[in-house]
Amino acid sequence: MTWRIALAGLITLMVSLTDGITIAGAERPNFVIFMTDDQRADALSCAGNRMLKTPHIDSIAQGGMRFRNAFVTNSLCAPSRATLLTGVYSHVHGVIDNKNRRIPADMPILSDYLRQAGYLVAFCGKSHVAGALRDRTWDYYFGYQGQGAYINPRIAEGTQGKDLLYEGYMDDIVTEKAVQWLKQKHERPFCLFLWFKAPHRPWIRAPRHAALFRDISIPKPPTYDLRALGSPGKPRAFHEADNRIGSFPDVPNLDQFVKDYYATIVAVDENVGKVLEALKETNQLEKTAIFYTSDNGFFLGEWQAFDKRFMHEPSIRVPLLVRYPRLIRANSACDKMVLNLDIAPTILELAGVAIPDSMQGRSFVPLLRGQEPKDWRTDWLYEYYEYPGPHRVRKHRGIRTERYKLIHYYEAPEEFELYDLQTDPEERNNLYGKEGTEELVKRLRQRLDELRRQTRDPELNAPNPEN
Ligand SMILES: [Ca+2]
Numbered sequence: 001m002t003w004r005i006a007l008a009g010l011i012t013l014m015v016s017l018t019d020g021i022t023i024a025g026a027e028r029p030n031f032v033i034f035m036t037d038d039q040r041a042d043a044l045s046c047a048g049n050r051m052l053k054t055p056h057i058d059s060i061a062q063g064g065m066r067f068r069n070a071f072v073t074n075s076l077c078a079p080s081r082a083t084l085l086t087g088v089y090s091h092v093h094g095v096i097d098n099k100n101r102r103i104p105a106d107m108p109i110l111s112d113y114l115r116q117a118g119y120l121v122a123f124c125g126k127s128h129v130a131g132a133l134r135d136r137t138w139d140y141y142f143g144y145q146g147q148g149a150y151i152n153p154r155i156a157e158g159t160q161g162k163d164l165l166y167e168g169y170m171d172d173i174v175t176e177k178a179v180q181w182l183k184q185k186h187e188r189p190f191c192l193f194l195w196f197k198a199p200h201r202p203w204i205r206a207p208r209h210a211a212l213f214r215d216i217s218i219p220k221p222p223t224y225d226l227r228a229l230g231s232p233g234k235p236r237a238f239h240e241a242d243n244r245i246g247s248f249p250d251v252p253n254l255d256q257f258v259k260d261y262y263a264t265i266v267a268v269d270e271n272v273g274k275v276l277e278a279l280k281e282t283n284q285l286e287k288t289a290i291f292y293t294s295d296n297g298f299f300l301g302e303w304q305a306f307d308k309r310f311m312h313e314p315s316i317r318v319p320l321l322v323r324y325p326r327l328i329r330a331n332s333a334c335d336k337m338v339l340n341l342d343i344a345p346t347i348l349e350l351a352g353v354a355i356p357d358s359m360q361g362r363s364f365v366p367l368l369r370g371q372e373p374k375d376w377r378t379d380w381l382y383e384y385y386e387y388p389g390p391h392r393v394r395k396h397r398g399i400r401t402e403r404y405k406l407i408h409y410y411e412a413p414e415e416f417e418l419y420d421l422q423t424d425p426e427e428r429n430n431l432y433g434k435e436g437t438e439e440l441v442k443r444l445r446q447r448l449d450e451l452r453r454q455t456r457d458p459e460l461n462a463p464n465p466e467n
Pocket residue numbers: 037038076077295296
């Protein structure tokens with residue numbers, strides 16, 4: 001019911017916002033929101049990757065800000081996407097895993113708020129939520145159900161359109177349609193969501209990239225061989241997950257799959273370049289706020305693992321780049337912890353739209369301006385629920401502070417992990433149960449409960465049948 005009230009309030013508000021005036025009195029920005037699927041934070045040359053060259057994506061960072069500590073609150077496709085769109089936790093929008101992927105129909109999403117405020121809104125690509133966002137209103141829509149296919153995919157144009165076969169490479173086809181739409185004359189500011197399929201498994205390369213990375217080899221991460229030794233110090237919940245490289249026919253070894261993963265990102269980079277070029281050609285580049293992020297991170301061989309889900313750093317960290325020269329200094333970086341929850345409120349603030357009280361993220365516009373509010377978050381709540389399910393990763397939740405991380409596998413057998421990220425960024429040394437950590441654990445568990453209470457976690461006071 002609160003969502004309906006929020007929307008009603010918004011409709012009243014839009015009357016004063018549709019005339020192109022923002023809170024700052026300047027022209028309202030356009031938005032392009034790029035999202036990739038399963039791209040980890042360091043799979044970009046601007047983030048220090050030495051094998052992968054991503055000049056076009058890097059140019060977003062060079063013209064704006066790179067967040068070096070950007071995280072998702074549930075490292076899984078559908079829950080993370082629903083969080084970006086709604087600005088609330090999985091346990092509030094209800095898309096807690098990839099099985100239940102429906103955002104409640106009466107819960108407005110970012111595009112609904114922008115549209116009500118006079119924006120043109122377009123969605124192109126992969127949404128991965130139930131109904132593929134066809135239950136929402138779009139000025140332009142070119143999207144597909146579920147995962148879609150890398151080669152010769154079926155895609156629908158318009159929310160009432162049929163899923164038709166298109167010849168070619170998924171992200172190229174989707175980008176071409178997005179570019180066509182961008183180049184049209186728009187009488188009002190717009191927001192384009194361009195959400196790529198890559199680099200999601202099964203990492204099918206564009207045919208033009210068949211030979212890419214043939215002459216290099218991918219080094220093993222330092223923790224790779226620890227898995228075969230029984231993952232010393234790790235709980236069973238981690239060691240027994242079904243995510244080992246070599247256990248799946250399409251993930252035969254580290255070298256092959258990581259090269260394929262990188263090659264699909266090269267295609268993303270080329271497609272990002274086409275969009276930037278189209279914005280430039282149509283004289284819209286400087287007045288468009290460009291966001292680039294991913295729905296979750298990915299293990300690339302740490303503990304011989306691939307996939308995501310866990311609360312460990314490779315899985316929860318995502319790229320986050322924002323370019324908007326009217327506000328952001330070129331080549332800047334931010335180390336404050338920002339979350340996928342924060343993107344919707346940030347975009348609404350930039351658009352001059354009131355941020356609904358129901359949203360649980362915080363606008364990072366001050367950070368984009370180069371300010372660091374004293375009360376910026378220093379910790380946050382993580383949650384994961386898809387169990388039993390693919391890869392056998394048990395349910396867990398946890399708290400990540402600027403220094404520590406506590407992970408709680410809360411169903412029997414109950415297990416914990418505790419890390420000091422300052423001295424142990426690779427999370428090798430599980431401190432849980434070690435002498436001298438009792439007070440720290442107590443404090444972190446109290447704060448974890450507090451964060452769950454603040455974010456209205458319905459399981460907080462529910463009896464747990466497993467324990
Ligand atoms: Ca994903």
